[in-house]
Amino acid sequence: MADKQYITIKGVKDGLVFLLDDRCEFSALLDELRYKLENTHQQLLSGPLVHVQVKLGNRRVNEDEKERLRAVIRQQGNLLVQSIESEHPAEMAAGRLALKVMTAIVRSGQTVEHEGDLLLLGDVNPGGALRCTGNIYVLGALRGMAHAGCDGDEKAVIAASLLRPTQLRIAGVISRPPEEWISGDAAMEYAFLQDGVMKVDKTTQLHRLRKESVFFKGV
Amino acid sequence: MGEAIVVTSGKGGVGKTTTSANLGTALALLGKKVCMVDTDIGLRNLDVVMGLENRIIYDLVDVAQGRCRLQQALVKDKRFDELYMLPAAQTKDKHDVTPEQVKDMVMELKKDHDYVIIDCPAGIEQGFRNAVAGADRAIIVTTPENAAVRDADRVIGLLEQSQLPSKLIINRIRANMVKSGEMLDVEDICNILAIDLLGIVPDDEKVIKSANAGEPTVMNPSSRAAIAYRNIARRILGDMVPLMPLEEKSGVFSRFRKFLGIG
The missing domain is CATH 2.160.20.70 (Pectate Lyase C-like)
Known part of the structure; x- marks a missing residue:
């Protein structure tokens, strides 16, 4: 896996926040997300139901890409996607x-x-x-x-x-x-x-x- | 330096000119120096209601186009020494003067008078823009009819955009129709328009009679409308005057006095 980290996972009071880099390729994000969930963060992510907020930074994604993000996270049975948020101005308006x-x-x-x-x-x-x-x-x-x-x-x-x-x-x-x-x-x-x-x-x-x-x- | 008050409504026929004439006279009655300005160019009426039609020599358009000085165009009232009127032209139209010209005239008049009452034409076009140009505040006249309230609302919106504070006069209220629910009541109208109430004027046949005679109603103390106009004039001066009861027997409308607390 690349030495660059595109995804930061943070624990907050009511669940986890996934901070996704907004300049890399979308496919790279998916790869790293899959890798992290299946390998490195295995122990952290097992256990009771956890709510996840996904923050996309300045990236704009369409419904299809959102669904692919959800699908990857859903594979980990105990993770529930609460929101996928983008700070892109057009996204905010729409x-x-x-x-x-x-x-x-x-x-x-x-x-x-x-x-x-x-x-x-x-x-x-x-x-x-x-x-x-x-x-x-x-x-x-x-x-x-x-x-x-x-x-x-x-x-x-x-x-x-x-x-x-x-x-x-x-x-x-x-x-x-x-x-x-x-x-x-x-x-x-x-x-x-x-x-x-x-x-x-x-x-x-x-x-x-x-x-x-x-x-x-x-x- | 006096204060300029524009009397407007949006809709025609709700009593702008009658209100202007009566408030101007009522303020003069209270010892103030008043000038009334008719900005309804082409359809002037204020002179008729005041009974000064035959004394007009120059008019507002003459002043705007420099054919005479402002002082020459002022018509002195026949009843009061301190009451003047600047008549509109009857032969021209609203586009013959600009808002800036009216504003200059009003500024000039404010120097010599305590109050400048500007009678606005119906509508929201050039004539309206001319009339509100020099005003410091506005009086919105409406009647208890949906169409009049709708137009008043439109005008209040326009005045809010030009940051002109406005207060409401509800004219021609008929107590018996309000009671039977056939007419909007004061509370309904105030709820919709959401501005301070300056006064209510009952429907009174004497108003028509005296307007035809060229004598403002306010001179006749037996008229209920006259008392209403005198009360409004006192409120303009800052006095706290309770709203008059619509019917002779009082009590029912005391709850409307709360509007005066604001007004």
Whole structure:
């Protein structure tokens, strides 16, 4: 194996962090990863379930390459990949890592556009619009228009403290809030797509839709 | 050095000119030196409402184009010595003056007057830009209708971008319709627009009557709208005046007084 080290493995409180070099060939990374997991770090890596965070530095990888990284790490039965993160600016913008937090009242005639997820602290008034490639979360009243997943992401959702929109759009689906949407109670709600049809439910139900693996501490 | 206040709304017909005329008169009534500026070039109305139409010699466009001095164009009110009006031209249009020219005039007027009240035309184009150019703060007039609130919201957004602080007047409220839920109430409007409330003005037939007579309502103390305008004028001066109850019997609207704490 090469004398150069491309991969640094660090132990942190809740698992391991794999720091991958961002200038070498991707194949070299995979080779070294395989070598380390199978040979040098054998003892360290055996035992109970360990969460792994993979940090790519400035490297950009596509979904295929991410999957290959996961496959290598998964071969070691007790390792669970929690996240693969890149610090590349384009990756940050495109990925869900980029949650933009904004404090504003979006008034009539104003539009907020963003690549990624948006968290708005404030209201969207009738005539105002939010347009995002990712999810939209509004801590306030959504009375205007919101378009989540505007590049075609049908998994995007729109959540608001008070969901009273003039119109909602997710990916290519446009919906006007029918009467039954207006629940009248103060619960926070979100809109999502189910089989190409827009539905609205209480935000407390959102985790059932997402089915994200959540790692709680102290259990 | 006085203060310039622009009265604007976005939507037409909500009572910008009536509000300008009455606030200008009410401030003069309180002993302030006031000049009202009509920037609605081509559709001037302020002179009609004030009953000064027949006294106009020069106008705002004449001043802008150097045909006369600013002092020559000012029309003195027939009721107050310290109340003046700079009329708009009726024959030209909004593009005949620039925001810079209006700003210079307002700066000039601020030197000699405690308050310069600028009556803004409807819309958000050139006329609006002219009107807000020299203003230190803005009064947004709206009525309890969705369309008016929508336009007010648009204008507030534009004013926020030019960092002009604005306060709200809700005009032409009808107590019986609010009560029956057919009209937006004050709280609904304040929730949407999220700016400080300067005052509410009840719908009053006397306003129309007196506007036609060329006599601002505020001169008639038996009119409820007049009392509302006088209260607003006092709030502009910094006094704490509670919101008037919409109906004669008080109590229901005392909760709206909290808006005044901010306002």
